[in-house]
Amino acid sequence: MRVLVGVKRVVDYAVKVRVAADKKAVDLSNVKMSMNPFCEIAVEEAVRLKESKAATEVVAVSVGPKQAQETIRTALAMGADRGIHVQTDLRTDQELDSKAVASILSKICADESPDCVILGKQSIDGDFGCTGSMLASLMSVPQCTFAANIDFEKKTVERETDAGTEVVAFPSLPAVFTADLRLNEPRYATLPNIMKAKKKKIATLSASDLGVDLSSGNEVLEVFEPPDREAGVFVETVDELVGKLKDEAGVI
Amino acid sequence: MPPIHPLVRDLYKRAITLGPDYPLGLPYVRKVWKGALTNDRFKGFHGDEDPVGFVREGGEWNEKAIRLAVARGRYFLREMVGVIKLKKYREMKKRYGQE
Numbered sequence: 305m306r307v308l309v310g311v312k313r314v315v316d317y318a319v320k321v322r323v324a325a326d327k328k329a330v331d332l333s334n335v336k337m338s339m340n341p342f343c344e345i346a347v348e349e350a351v352r353l354k355e356s357k358a359a360t361e362v363v364a365v366s367v368g369p370k371q372a373q374e375t376i377r378t379a380l381a382m383g384a385d386r387g388i389h390v391q392t393d394l395r396t397d398q399e400l401d402s403k404a405v406a407s408i409l410s411k412i413c414a415d416e417s418p419d420c421v422i423l424g425k426q427s428i429d430g431d432f433g434c435t436g437s438m439l440a441s442l443m444s445v446p447q448c449t450f451a452a453n454i455d456f457e458k459k460t461v462e463r464e465t466d467a468g469t470e471v472v473a474f475p476s477l478p479a480v481f482t483a484d485l486r487l488n489e490p491r492y493a494t495l496p497n498i499m500k501a502k503k504k505k506i507a508t509l510s511a512s513d514l515g516v517d518l519s520s521g522n523e524v525l526e527v528f529e530p531p532d533r534e535a536g537v538f539v540e541t542v543d544e545l546v547g548k549l550k551d552e553a554g555v556i
Numbered sequence: 557m558p559p560i561h562p563l564v565r566d567l568y569k570r571a572i573t574l575g576p577d578y579p580l581g582l583p584y585v586r587k588v589w590k591g592a593l594t595n596d597r598f599k600g601f602h603g604d605e606d607p608v609g610f611v612r613e614g615g616e617w618n619e620k621a622i623r624l625a626v627a628r629g630r631y632f633l634r635e636m637v638g639v640i641k642l643k644k645y646r647e648m649k650k651r652y653g654q655e
Contacts, residue, residue, distance in 0.1 A: 317647055318579070336576065341648050426652075485648055492577075492637045495570040 305359045305477070307350040308418035309384065310409060311343040311366045312396065313375040314429040323527050329398055330429070330527060339375045341490075342424025344382070345483040348490035349454065350422050351383030358456055359420070361385050365412055367405055368396045373506055380501035381493035387504070388412060392511035397429040398524055406438035407516035412509075413443055418478060425450050425482040436482035446474040452486040561617055563626045568593055570633055577640050585636075593629075 315321055316336040324331040339347075353359035364379035366372040367390040376387035390408055394400040413421060421443075426433035440447030448454070448461035452469065455461070460473045464484045493501075511518060539545045550556045571589040575582035 317644065338577075341644060428651075485645075485652055489641065489645065492574070492641060494633075494637070495566075495573045498573065 305353070305419040306361045306363065306416065307353055307359045308363050308365060308409075308413060308416060308421045309343070309346050309350045309379065310405075310421070310423040310435070311347060311364050311375050311379050312340040312424070312427050313337050313366060313368050313372045314340045314397070314427050317341060317428055323529055327526055327528060328524055329395070332395075332397075337371065337375075339378050340424050340427045340429075342426060342428075342483055342485070343379075344424075344490040345485065345487050346422040346424050346481075347379045347382050347384060348488045349481075349483060351491075352488065353420075353456070354383060354385075363388060363416060363418065365390065365409065367392060367400065367408055367511065369393055373508075376506050377498070377501055378493055380504045380506075381497040382491055383497075385504065387506035388416075389506050389508045390511050390514070391508055392518070394511075394518065397427075399520055400518060401520040401522055402430075402432045402435045402438055403521060404516065404518045405435050406442055408511055408514055408518075409435075409439050410442040411514045411516060413439075413478075420456075420477055421480045423480065423482050425484050436480050440480035443478070443480070446476070446479040447481075448472055448474055448479060449482040450484045451481045452484045454481055454487070561622050563622060564593055567626050567629045567633075570630075571636075574633070574636060574640065578636055579639065579643055 314337065315330070315332065316338045319336050321335065322331045323329075347362075347364065350359065350362045354362050362384040363386055364376050364384040365388045366376050366379075368375070370391065372391075373387075373389050376384075376389055380387055390412070392400060396405075409421075421439065423436045423439070425436065436449055437447055448463065450464045451461045452464045453462040456477075458473075459475070460471050461481065463470050463472055464486060537548070539548060546556065568589055572582065572586055575585035578585050
């Protein structure tokens, strides 16, 4: 079974981002970038499948600028076999939207014909959360999103929803899965693994050569920081608190 | 520049590879690990022996002591990886976990 994993190069989760001066985007200069945490979980799931001999090959795909190759190298260090880098200079957090990425991935999947595609459920910069679903729709394959547990033998997936966990069955492979936080705990790529990964190959393609429509369906009007939390109000008596809750907050 | 044992050099390189991901940052990791791995700070595996040193002082390296100490250093690297993973998991759970 061949597994294709999508990885995205995003701003590191620990970085406090700033809005750029023109208020149209986040300031990305000199900011630490790393692999999207949900993509790490997806790579870990694929590598575990390979280790349990359920999968034969794990391919890591990334769409982005030249530095996205570092993200693919991290995926290779975690255990993927080879990488595909789709080069584009469009900003992957804004200018390149989910439909464009899903179109690119569906073209890659048409060439690679994987048995299973695992993506992260959302990225921590765009938080769109729809690339997986769009890809499944473009490929006309089943999709199991927010997967917290995938069972390939019984062909069932436990999905995490707002109401709780539901178990869905997928009829057949190929299928698209998106990884939720509870799927697994990803391994950390240490130096020996990074050294071994240097021998693995990364193929480079250009996004404009694939013949997909890269224009965004959205237009960003403004990017702003959330308002600062206001200070609370001290009350003297319990009656005053109840009065405030009833009249001003309207919660009683 | 005195010679440095290859295992110790590899240990230091592993530490600075995971330095940027460590919550306290690469400068802190570099300072602490460099200080721990320099010759006169190391006093043997149990902490009470004569300084054995990682750097060859004209004689031969104390291979056994170095291997034991590097094993201990690798244990601390695994602890650092644990801190990195825990912090990331807690942050992700706080941001995306509640439903």
